[in-house]
Amino acid sequence: MLYALLPGIGPQEMVIIGILGVLLFGKRLPEVGKSLGKGIAEFRRGFSGVEDEIRSINRQVTTTNSSSTRPYTGSSPTASAPAVSNDLAPDPAVPKFEPPTAAPSPRAETASAYDPQPYGD
Incomplete structure (x- = not known):
């Protein structure tokens, strides 16, 4: 030993x-x-105490994880459940964004991938 x-x-x-x-x-x-x-005996007792504490914490974590991962039962929401707000609904105080309309480029129809200067400059 x-x-x-x-x-x-x-x-x-x-x-x-x-x-x-x-x-x-x-x-x-x-x-x-x-x-x-x-x-040496005191050290071993202290070390075994730490090991026991770690084991009990691991047991608590595994029981907490197993109880928190229950399958969904499909129950309806209760009256005490908070109301859910729809964050995606448009705010009436904010003006609606409208993109600017631009005239198409004159060479847009004739430009190709092989044209070295597709916009004429």
């Missing part, structure tokens, strides 16, 4: 780290190991 946490460390490096730990901590080594174990 320790190799999974520290993948680049071989057995020889582990022995050296162990010897350094004994030299540095000596008598306090059991206390250090105990506090390290408590820290």
